[in-house]
Amino acid sequence: MEAALKAETRKSDTKSERKGLRAKGNIPAVVYGKKVSNTPIAINEKELTAILRTNPHAIIDMVMPDGSKQPVMINEIQRDPILRTILHVDFHQINMDEPVSTTVRLDFIGDAVGVQMGGILQIQHHEIEIRCLPKQIPNAIEVDVSGLEVGSSILVSDLKVGSSIEIKSMxxxxxxxxxxPQKEEAAPDTAEEAEQKAEAKAEADANHPQETV
Known part of the structure; x- marks a missing residue:
């Protein structure tokens, strides 16, 4: 297991109880799955934050209130729309011998040839969707950009992963x-430069008057 959490019992699911849990540094949550009925729990906010910071898609070894251990993954996180604080978490109990779908981080390595020639490296996706057995979920998938020239790209189909991993992204x-590289636009003339150009044009017009018919 890559991470561990201890679940505490939640006696009710009222607004006042949820508020009280958060005041004590805990987060209201629920865990469910084939081997676990829908169970309201509470977890330590600091421990959860540490997991989200290092690997939000990790398999978590959760100690249930009855003392049993269950492998779970985070299915959904509800956050305050303004403060972005965590309000509630859904944990999905998984079976280690059954494939799961999850998201994996992409690590871009190397110095692109095109960037050395003045191009701009633009990353379109930082994660991809995969499906595999829980124990085969990688922490990240490396993407070597060193061969990229100006105008070239790396697609999902270009990724090299083991046969045990199925890529679900398009x-x-x-x-x-x-x-x-973008062409730099000429800087606008300063007031002094504009005045000098106007004077030069006026002098040229005076020396070469237009002919009239």
Whole structure:
């Protein structure tokens, strides 16, 4: 297991109880799955934050209120729309011998040839969707961009993963590309430069008057 959490019993699911839990540094949550009925729980906010910071898609070894241990994954996180604080978490109990769908981070490595030529590296996706057995979920998938020239891209279909991992993201999705360098626009004339140009034009017009028919 990559992470661990201890679940505490929740006696009710009222607004006042949820508020009281958060005041004590706990987060209201629920865990459910084939081997676990829908069970309201509370978890430590600091421990959860640490997992979200390092690997939000980790398999979590959860100690249930009855003392049993269950492998779970985070299915959904509800946050305050303004403060972005965590309000509630849904945990899904999984079976280690059954494939699961999850999201994996992409690690972009190398220095693109196109960037050395003045191009701009633009990352389109930082994660992809995969499906595999829980124990085979990688912490991240490396994407080597060193061969990218200006105008070239790496697609989902270009990724190299083991046969045990099924990529669920669209094969033709662009993960990263190198854009051509943008041309710098000429800076506008200063007031002094504009005045000098106007005087030069007036002098040229005076020396070469237009012919009239």
């Amino acid at each position: 094969a033709n999705d662009v993960l990263v590309t190198v854009l051509a």
